[in-house]
Amino acid sequence: MAETFLPHKAEILKITQETGSNLNIKTFRVRFVDEEVMKSFSFLPGQFMETTVFGVGEAPFGFASSPTEKDFFEFSVKETGLVTEALHNLKEGDLIGIRGPYGNGFPVEKARGKNIVFIGGGIGLAPLRSLINYVLDEQNRGEFGRVQMLHAFRSPEDTLYNYDYSFWEGAPNTTVKYTIDNPAEGWEHLVGFPHTLLASELECELPGTKFFTCGPPIMIKFVTEELRKMGIAPADIITTLEMKMSCGLGKCGRCNIGHKYICKDGPVFTLEELDQMPDEF
Amino acid sequence: MIKVANSEELEQLLNRLSQDYKIAAPVVKRKGRKERIEYEYIDSPGEITLERQPDSSPKKFFLPQNERMEVEVAGAPGTEDKQKTILFGVRSCDLEALKVLDDVFLDDNYIDAYYQQHRENIIIIGLSCSEGKPSCFCGTLGIDPVKNDSAPIFLYQRGDRYYFKVYDEEYAYLLEDLPEGDEGELAEIVEERAASFAENNFTLDLPVPLPEETTFSAPFWGDLAEKCLGCGVCTYYCPTCYCFGFFWEQGEKSRCWDSCMFASFTKHASGHNPRRSQDQRYRQRVMHKYSYHPENYGRLACTGCGRCLDNCPVNLDIRSVLKTVESYLQEKGGVKSG
Numbered sequence: 050m051a052e053t054f055l056p057h058k059a060e061i062l063k064i065t066q067e068t069g070s071n072l073n074i075k076t077f078r079v080r081f082v083d084e085e086v087m088k089s090f091s092f093l094p095g096q097f098m099e100t101t102v103f104g105v106g107e108a109p110f111g112f113a114s115s116p117t118e119k120d121f122f123e124f125s126v127k128e129t130g131l132v133t134e135a136l137h138n139l140k141e142g143d144l145i146g147i148r149g150p151y152g153n154g155f156p157v158e159k160a161r162g163k164n165i166v167f168i169g170g171g172i173g174l175a176p177l178r179s180l181i182n183y184v185l186d187e188q189n190r191g192e193f194g195r196v197q198m199l200h201a202f203r204s205p206e207d208t209l210y211n212y213d214y215s216f217w218e219g220a221p222n223t224t225v226k227y228t229i230d231n232p233a234e235g236w237e238h239l240v241g242f243p244h245t246l247l248a249s250e251l252e253c254e255l256p257g258t259k260f261f262t263c264g265p266p267i268m269i270k271f272v273t274e275e276l277r278k279m280g281i282a283p284a285d286i287i288t289t290l291e292m293k294m295s296c297g298l299g300k301c302g303r304c305n306i307g308h309k310y311i312c313k314d315g316p317v318f319t320l321e322e323l324d325q326m327p328d329e330f
Numbered sequence: 331m332i333k334v335a336n337s338e339e340l341e342q343l344l345n346r347l348s349q350d351y352k353i354a355a356p357v358v359k360r361k362g363r364k365e366r367i368e369y370e371y372i373d374s375p376g377e378i379t380l381e382r383q384p385d386s387s388p389k390k391f392f393l394p395q396n397e398r399m400e401v402e403v404a405g406a407p408g409t410e411d412k413q414k415t416i417l418f419g420v421r422s423c424d425l426e427a428l429k430v431l432d433d434v435f436l437d438d439n440y441i442d443a444y445y446q447q448h449r450e451n452i453i454i455i456g457l458s459c460s461e462g463k464p465s466c467f468c469g470t471l472g473i474d475p476v477k478n479d480s481a482p483i484f485l486y487q488r489g490d491r492y493y494f495k496v497y498d499e500e501y502a503y504l505l506e507d508l509p510e511g512d513e514g515e516l517a518e519i520v521e522e523r524a525a526s527f528a529e530n531n532f533t534l535d536l537p538v539p540l541p542e543e544t545t546f547s548a549p550f551w552g553d554l555a556e557k558c559l560g561c562g563v564c565t566y567y568c569p570t571c572y573c574f575g576f577f578w579e580q581g582e583k584s585r586c587w588d589s590c591m592f593a594s595f596t597k598h599a600s601g602h603n604p605r606r607s608q609d610q611r612y613r614q615r616v617m618h619k620y621s622y623h624p625e626n627y628g629r630l631a632c633t634g635c636g637r638c639l640d641n642c643p644v645n646l647d648i649r650s651v652l653k654t655v656e657s658y659l660q661e662k663g664g665v666k667s668g
Contacts, residue, residue, distance in 0.1 A: 054576070055399060055583065104581040108599070130599025266602065292604065293596055295575060298440045301588070302573030303596050305614075306604075307542050308622035313439075327546040330604050 054296065056101045056146030058082045062121055064141055069206035073128040074172055075137055076113060076209075079147065080121045092116055093154030094180035095289055095317045098124065099297050100136070101146030108132040109294040111316070112150070113175040115182035117189070125175040125209065151297035152316050155180050155287065160259040164194040166251060168243050168272055170201045170264020171209075176289050177263050178210055185220040195253045196223040201243040201264065205233050226250055243268065244275040255279065260286045266330060273320045283321035290316050290330055306330055331502060333494040334511035340492050343507060344375040347416060351453070354391060355418035356384040369417070380419050380487055383463060387424045387569030387635065388417055392431060392448045399444070399576075399583045416504075419457040419485065422478040423468045423635035427569030428454075429480065433627040434572055444585070453501060455494075456481035460523060465636030467649060469530045473633055476523040486519050493519065532649060536656055539624035546617060548658050554651050555612035557644040562589035564638035564646075570619065570631045590614050616651060 063078035081087040092098075097111045108130075114123035128137045139145065157180070165184060169177045184193050198217065202208045208227070217225045228239035228246055239246055243264075260281060262272045269288050276286050292304035292311040299313035307327045309315065318326075335343060344353060355378040356367045367379055369388040435445035459475035462468075468475050478484060482498035483505070493516045496502050565571040566587065573595070575588035588595055591611055597603040605611050623631035632648070639647045 054585070101583075104578055106578055107576060133599060291598070293598055299437075300434055300440070300442065300572075301575065302590060302618075303575075303588070305618075305622060307546065307617075308539075308625040325543075327543060329546075329610070 054148070056099065056107075056148040057086050058144050059147045061139060061141050061143050061145060064139075065212075067125065067209040067211075073137060074125055074209055075128075076123055076125045077136070077145075078114075078121050078123045079145065081147070082144065090122075092122070092150035094157065094183050095155035095176055096150035096152045097176075097294070097297075097312075097316060098147050098149035099151065099294075100124065100132070101148075102132055102135040102139070103144070103146060105135040106132045107146075107295070109151075109291075109297070109312075111176035111289070112179045115179055115186060117183055117186045125172055127172045149297060151294070151312055153314065155261065155289070155317050156319075157183070160184075161192050162194065164253045164258040165196050166253065166258055166260045167196070167198040168201075168247070168260065168262040168264075169198070170243060170262075170268040170272075171203065171207065173262075173264030173268070174200055174209060175263075177261055178213065180261060181217065182213070185217060185223065190221060194222070194258075196220070197251060197253055198223075198225045199228065199239075199243055199246060199250060200225070201228045201230075201268070203230050205229060205236050224252065242271065244271040247272070247275050248279060255281060258285065261288070262286070263289045266291075273323070277320065283324060284319050286320035287317060288320070288323070290318065292316075292330065331496040331499065332511035332513055332516055333496065333502075333505040333508040335492045335494070335508050336490050337492070339508065341375040343505070344378075344418075346507065347504060348375075350414075352413055352415045353418060354388070354415055356380065371415075378418065380457060383421060383423070383459070383466070383635070384419075385637070385640075386567060387427060387637065388420055389424075389427065389431065389569050389572075391415065391417060391452055392428065392445060393435075393572055393574070393587070394448075396584055396586045397444060398579075399585060415452045416455060417452050418455045420454050420481060421457050421459050422473050422475045423466075423633040424569050425454070425456055425478050425480050426468075426473050426633045427635070430570040430623065430627075430629060430631045430633075431572055433623070433629060453504070454481040454483075456484040458484065458486040458519075458523065459527075460487070462527065463636065463640075465639045466634060467530075467532050467636060468634035469527055470532050470534050471630055471632065471634045474524075475527055476520055486516060488519055534652055534656060535660075536620065536652065537659065538620065538630060540617065540621040540655065541659070542617070542621050542625070544659065544662060545621060545655060546613065548655070550654050550658060551609045551613045554654060555609035555646070558591075558608050558612050558646055559644060560591050560593070560608045560611065561643060562591040563641050563643065565589040565591055565615070567637040567641045569633060569635055569637070571615075590618070612646075616648070616655075620652070620655075 059079040059081050061079055065076040067074040092112050097109050099107050100110055101107045110124040113125045126133050126136050128134055167177050232240050273286050290311050294304045294312040295301045297312045299310035304311040306329050354369055354371050357370050357377045358379050359366050359368050367384040368386050435442035456478055479497045482501040484495045486493040494505055573588050574585050577584055596605045619631040
C-alpha cells in the first residue's frame with residue numbers, strides 16, 4: 050500500500066463534531082472503497098496517513114481509532130488551513146484519498162505487561178486514543194498493567210471523544226482524569242496545565258511504567274521535562290511529533306530533525322531519542 | 331575499450347543515434363543578453379557545446395521540475411516514455427550527484443517509480459573536464475573531474491579528437507561504427523589533465539559526516555547566513571538538491587521541486603515553524619549535505635560543482651562556510667564525526 054505517492058479512494062462513513070464553539074474539531078470515520086484494499090490494510094497505533102482532498106491538497110493525520118476496528122478507521126481534524134478547511138466542508142458519503150500507513154507507531158510490545166500512563170493535550174489526544182482503545186480492548190486488556198490517563202483541554206467546550214469516556218472509566222484497573230486550563234462553571238474535574246498535576250495526580254508505581262504523551266509542542270516539552278524531573282527513565286517517556294510530513298517516505302525533505310525523518314524514523318520517539326536529536330521542532 | 335572519432339564522425343554518429351534515441355546535450359541558450367549553457371533535447375549535433383560546465387545540472391531529466399503524476403488514485407503508472415534518451419556530455423560533478431539522487435529515490439526501503447522510470451530510460455555519456463572554473467571544488471571533495479566510471483561511456487575531447495572510453499560493454503553497440511582507439515593516447519590525456527588539476531588551492535579537513543550536535547549548535551550560523559535572501563536559487567541549481575512538494579492543478583496531482591530555503595517549506599498550518607529564521611534554513615541545507623545525508627547514506631551530498639556560489643545573488647560562498655565549520659571543529663578539538 051505504501052508503494053506509491055498516489056492515494057486510494059476512501060468513503061467518509063461518519064463525521065462527528067467533537068468540540069463546542071471554541072475549536073472546530075471533527076472526527077472522520079472512513080473505509081476504502083476497494084474491498085481488497087480495505088482487507089489488506091493494517092496499521093499500528095501512532096502511525097499516520099496522508100489524506101487527500103481531491104483538487105485541494107494533502108495533509109498528514111494520525112490514526113485516532115484502534116487497529117482492532119477492522120471495518121473502518123478514524124482520524125480527527127482541527128480546522129486550521131486549506132486542506133483541513135476543505136475536509137470540514139465535506140459530507141458523509143463524500144470520497145477522499147488516503148495513502149499510508151506511514152511511520153513507526155508506538156512501541157506497543159515494549160508496553161506489554163507494564164503500567165501505562167497517557168497524558169493527552171487537545172487534539173494531541175487523537176493518536177493516543179488509537180493506543181488507549183487498543184489497550185482497553187477486551188481482547189488485549191489483560192496484557193497490560195494499570196492504566197492511568199490525564200487529559201488536558203483548554204475549556205469544557207474543548208473536550209473530545211466524550212463518547213469514549215464511559216468506556217474508558219469503566220475499564221478494569223483504569224483511572225481517567227481530566228483537566229482544563231482555567232476554572233469554569235460546572236467543571237468538576239481538575240484545573241491546571243498537565244505538567245503541574247503529574248506529581249500529585251498519578252497514583253501508580255512509577256518505575257517501569259510507560260508514559261505516552263502527545264499535545265501541542267510546548268506541552269510535550271513541559272510534560273516530558275517534568276517526568277524526567279520525577280525520575281522517570283527517558284526511555285520510558287514516549288511522545289509523538291508532528292511536522293509538515295508530505296511524502297511520508299523520508300524523501301521530500303521537510304520533516305527531518307537532524308538526520309532523522311519524522312515521517313519514517315518517527316513520528317514516535319522516546320525522550321532518550323529526542324535527547325540525541327538537535328532541538329528543531 | 332576505446333573508440334575514437336573526429337568531429338565529422340561524431341556528428342554522423344549522433345545523427346544515426348538520433349534515429350533511435352532522443353538526444354539531450356549542453357546547448358547555448360540566449361536569455362536576453364545572457365548566454366547560458368543548458369542541457370536540452372537537440373535537433374542536430376551542431377547545437378552541442380562542450381566548452382564549459384553547463385549552467386544548470388541535468389537533474390531535471392531524472393527529477394523534472396514539474397511532473398504530473400497523471401491521476402490521483404493509486405494503480406495507474408506515470409507516463410511511459412517509450413523512446414530512450416541519450417544524455418550526452420555529463421561531467422563528473424553531475425555524475426556523482428546522480429548517486430546522491432539514487433541514494434534517496436532508489437533506496438531499498440522505497441523505490442520512487444517515477445525517478446526509476448526516468449533513470450532507466452536515460453543512457454548517459456559522460457565527459458571529462460579539461461579545465462575547471464574558479465568556483466569548482468570537486469577535487470577537494472575527492473571527486474576526479476578528469477575521469478569517472480559511473481557512466482557506461484565516458485568521453486574525452488582534445489581538439490578535433492573524441493575518445494570514448496566504454497566502461498559498460500553492454501552499451502558498446504552505440505559506438506559500433508567508430509574505429510577502436512589507442513589506450514596510450516588516452517592515458518596521455520588523462521595524465522596531462524590530472525596534472526593541470528593537481529594544483530588545488532582549496533583544501534578542507536572536515537570530519538564526514540559533520541558531528542551533528544556540535545555543528546548544529548555552533549554559534550556561527552546566524553552570522554554566516556545573515557546575508558542570505560532565502561531566494562532558493564542555490565537549491566534549484568544544485569545537482570543534488572532533491573526536495574520536492576506536491577501540488578494540485580485542476581484535480582491532477584503533480585510533483586515539483588521545493589526548497590528548504592523557503593519559510594513555507596516547513597511551516598505548519600497552525601503557523602508554527604520549526605525552521606522559522608533564514609539562518610536555521612541555511613544551516614539545514616549545509617547540514618543536510620555534509621552531515622545528515624552522509625550519516626544516512628554514507629555519501630556527501632555535495633559534489634563541489636560550484637553552481638550555488640556562481641548563482642547566489644549575495645555571494646554566499648559555501649567554501650568559506652565550510653572553512654568556518656572546519657576551524658570551529660578544530661578549535662573544539664577532537665570532535666569525532668557522527
